[in-house]
Every structure is written in C-alpha cells, then in structure tokens.
Amino acid sequence: MGVREFSDDDAGYLTWLDTNPDRYVMNIARSHRAADARVHLAGCWTISGRRGGRWTGPYVKICADQVTEIDEWASDRLGMSIPRCKICSPALHTTHAIFTKRTKRPVRGVLPEGRCTVYGPDEHESGTLIEAWADDYIRFERRPDWQEHLRSEIRARCRLLEPGAGQLLHATFFGPKLPNADVENLVLYYIDTFKVAGRNGIRFEYDDAVPSAPDGGKYPFCYRYALSPQSGVFDAWQQRRTLASFDWTDLGTFAGEKKLAQVWLALSRGRVGPGEGLEPTCAVETPFAVKVQLRPPYGRRPVWGGLVKGILDGVICAFQAHSDTAILPEVAARLTRAVPADPAEIESLLLDRSRAVLGVVPRLVRPYGKGVIWDPSDHLCVAAELLPAEPVDKRWAIKGEVVELSR
Template sequence: MRNTHFNIIGPTAGNAVVEAWADDYIRFERRPQWQELLRSELRSRCRQLEPSQAQVLHATFSGAKLANADVENLAIYNIDSFSTAGRNGIRFEHGGPVQAPHDGVDYSFGYRYALATRSSTFNHWQKGRTLASFGWTDLGAFRGDKKLAQVWLALRRGEPAVFEPAAPETRFAVSLQVRPPLRRQPVWGALVKGIFDGVICAFHSHTDTSVLPEVSTRLAEVLSEDAAEIELALLNQHRAVLGAVRRLASPYRQGVKWDPSDHLCVAGELIAAEPIDDRWAISGELAELHR
C-alpha cells in the first residue's frame, strides 16, 4: 500500500514481516490524518503475525531519533500493544540507516515488525560490557498503574551484580525475562514502558535533596512503604551504573514524575517466562552497546 507520505508491505505467505517507510515518524498524539492511516495499517497487519511458542515480536525503528526520544515509544508505545504478535515477548531496537523500499522513493523513517526466535539477538547492535545483572526478583501482585515505582523498589531492595559504571551518554540495552502469575496472559506491549523505565531508574541515583522529602512521602503513600526507606533508596549511589540524575524523581501534580536516561536505551527485550506461582517476578541485565 503506497500513499503520498508512506509505503507499507507485508505480511505475505512464508514471510511474517511487516515493513513501512514514512516521511515522518508516527506521533503519540495529534497525528495528521496520514499518520492515523499508517498506524491503523501497521496495527491491522501486525495482528496477522501469529507467533509460535518459540517466537517473539522483533520491532525496529529506523531513522533519526530526537535526542530525548525513547525507542520503545517510537517502535511500540506510539503504535500498538501488539497483543497477538507480542504475546510471548517483544524485542525492540533503533535500526541503522533507512533502506529504500522497492519503489525507489527515499523516506526518512522506517518501521519493521517480524517474528524472531526467543534466542535471537539484536540486528543493529553488538553487546559490549555488562553493566549490571539480577536474578529472579519478586514483584508480588504487581497491581495498579504505578508499575514503574514497583519495579524500581523491588530492584533497589534486591542484590544485583553491578560493575563499573557506564561513561556519560553511553548507549545500552536492557534484556529482561518476566514471569507472570499462573493462568495469566499479559499484554506485554502495554507493560514494556513501565517495566523498562522502572529497571532503568533502579540503576540511577537521585541527587537533589530539596525535593526528596516530598517525593519520598508521595512514593511511600503509593507503594504503602516507609518514606525513610524510599529516601535512602533514591540517594544510594552504589548501584547507579547509569549515573546520577539531579531529579530522578520529582513532584508532579498529585504524584511523581520520573526522569531516567531511558533515551540512551536503544535496544531491549522483554521475554515471557513460564509462570510457577501466583506472583510476578523479573530477571535481566543491562549491557553497553556499540554498532
């Protein structure tokens, strides 16, 4: 399907891939009509991708990325929750230069959604040094809409292996396995943002003490935990392999706004693990990346 602003192809018999090229990237909101049409086409076509138990969705966004833009938003959150194609997990990455489609038109941005094996890796990045890793960490019931804070606190309470911190502006990957409760089929695309941001925040520290009492009080109320523990966890630099952030968390309206360096996470994966009980759990690692 070709439009004045985009071209989209797939999937076809024997080739479970959806590819699109566009003049501009698809916005989260206030999209022009042609972006609404492209987004609708991507969602409809990706619903035709039926993964086997051994497959996950591999999403790639290509083209120039704004400095503060998150790849998981561009490739996943702004498009769909991918409940069918991503039911076993989702892998995403910022791709290389946009490859022109067969129509020969030059486009600035590209989207690619394909089924890949669970054991595959990234196509456009090579993993380097491991920054941190953590074994199975209990997330409990994992209810409500404050999932970022729940993941952050669980990992802050855990005992991850941490190594030499990353240099400023180092691009990195987050690779996760998440174990849902028995008899649950999560929509992983709806959970990617909160879980990834929570993991990334757990490996930062917060330095601005002026907002700390209010932030700690608000988080303690949301999490039903002790404010003093929250404050110490925010300040603790021992696990901050991604560096210190002046205001990792700050008061916002009636809640808390988090500001990690998630724009440097240019690749990631969330792979579903087999459930064993009625609780959520997470394991994973952070690693430096290079082309």
C-alpha cells in the same frame, strides 16, 4: 482509587461525576466491544449526565483518577488502546498523580501531508515481516489523517503475524531520533500493544540507517516488525560488557498503574550486582540495552506490549541515583502512597549510588500535581527485550540484565 466500572448504576455514576469532575471516563459498550469506545474527561458534556436518559445501560462507564489507569485497563482486557474524545481532548490535560515517567515526545512540527508505503506480510517470502516507510514518524496524538491511516495499516497487518513456539516480535525504528525521544514510544507505544504478534515476548531496537523501500522511494523513516527467534540478538548492535544483572526478584501482585515504581522498589531492595566483575559504571554517552524476563502468576496471560514501558523505565530508574536533596522529603512522602515503603527507606534508596551503573540524575523523580513523575536519563537505551517465563506460583517476578552496546 483504581478503575471502577459502572453498569446499571446511573445514580452511582452521576454521584461519582459530581465528586470527580476532573477525572477520566471511558464510554464503552456493555459487551466491552472496543469499536465505538472513547476516553473522556469526566466533565465532558457528552457523558456527564446533562442530557437525561440512561448512562450505564447499553454503554457502561469505566472511571479512574488517571488516564493511564484507563489505558492499562484497556491494554489488559481489550489488547488495544482506546481513542480520546475529540470534543474534550483528555490527552491534552494534566493528570492528578502520575506514577510513571512522562512520555517524552520530540517537539518539531508534524507534517500535515506525507508519503507512506507498507509492505508485508504477504509481499515477503517468509510471511513474517512487515515494513513501513514514511516522511515523518507517527505521533502519539494529534496525528494528521495520513498518519492515522499508516498507523491503522501497521496495526492491522501486525495482527496477521502469528508467532510460533520460540518466536517473538522484533520491532525496529529507523531514522533520525531526537535526543529526548524514547525508542519504545516510537516503535511500540505510539502504535499498538501488539497483543497477537507480541504474545511470546517483544524485542525492539533503534537503527539510524534507513533501509531502501521496495518501490525505490527515499524515505527518512522506517518501521519494521518481524517474527524472530526468542534466542536471537539485536540486528544493529553488538552486546559488550554486562553492567548489572539481577536474579528472580519478587514483584508481588504487581497490581495497579504504578508499574515503574513497583519495579524500582523491588530491584532497589534486591540483590543486584555488577556483571562479570567489571567496573560497574557506564561510560558517558554509551548506548545500552535492558534485557528482562518477566514471570506472571498462574492463569495470567498478559499483553506484553502494555507492560514494556513501565517495566523498562523501572529497571532503568533502579540503576540510576537521584541527587536533588531539596525535593527529596516531599518526593518520599508522596511515594509512600504508591509503594509499600516508608519515607526514610525511599530517600535512602533514591540516593544510593552503589548500584547507579547508569549514572546520577539530578531529579530522577520529582513532585508533579498531587503525585510524582519519574524522569530517568534513558535516551541512550537503544534496545531492549521482554521475554515471558513460565509461572511457578501466584506472584509476579522479574529477572534480567543491563548491558553496554556498540555498533
């Protein structure tokens, strides 16, 4: 369905609620001021029309089938994520059709109390660096109060980082990382979209060696956000051979929430070759990086932090193959509702091992609810960068490479 906004249309909104009781609604001021906005389940009594009064006047309703669609709407238009309602807890419910990879979260318990400290940008001589140390990593949801405070402090300070020409945001997560944790989640997605600091592009990486805190305290985790040259390199990793590279590939209008599937299809159809004539196979348990340039259409100023995850996962999926043929017909049939391809082509592309430089995954994508869920083997993607390119027309395009890394 996509995202639909109801303004001065109580009848339309209440009809939508009646026919979509298990979908999602953002309640936000008519001016789209984000301060008091909340995301709800459509059945939440606070926004479900049971108390009378106006429902789409001073506060309008942003409605969607998927909570991810609302998140993307907020990222594109507001440059930030919107908190979930604490009454209906929509983040804890399953969506109906997810076309992006699920967020993998480490499962150990969160510390109810913890120490943390933040420095920068004023405390650093350059004025372009923010560092935060903590007793635990910041969770995606169900954060204790001390993590809410730390997250808010990082977000507020990062808004003071104003990149100049040729600078991007370089983010690093330090500390132990469980095998199923994605670096981009830990250092970006769980924190912010970094609309200001990341407006010229984003580079991120993982480093297990936690630097010392200025106050002398010992902490198991650290976050670093710095303005660095776009021409710079990763701090903790050395780039080795290029596994695959792809020249400018058309993404079309690149609309809707299905960014991963669109990137996967475009690259799977396109001309992609191994880098520099080397053997196109990544050694087992070898870390790698994805380096991408993204070219938006004329007149678009994307919030790059809101695009990193879908694009990164889409590239990784394009260089892995799917092997479970039992579920393949159902997966292909469902994907035809998400991307412009017929089932036969989708099956062929998913099974194609000729470009699977990142290996074969039994279930790269599988049925989930009424849609599908992507699940690439991406735990060894320890670094990546997304750089903007100048528009040349009214369409999106992507260019990049996958490279092996070493310490």
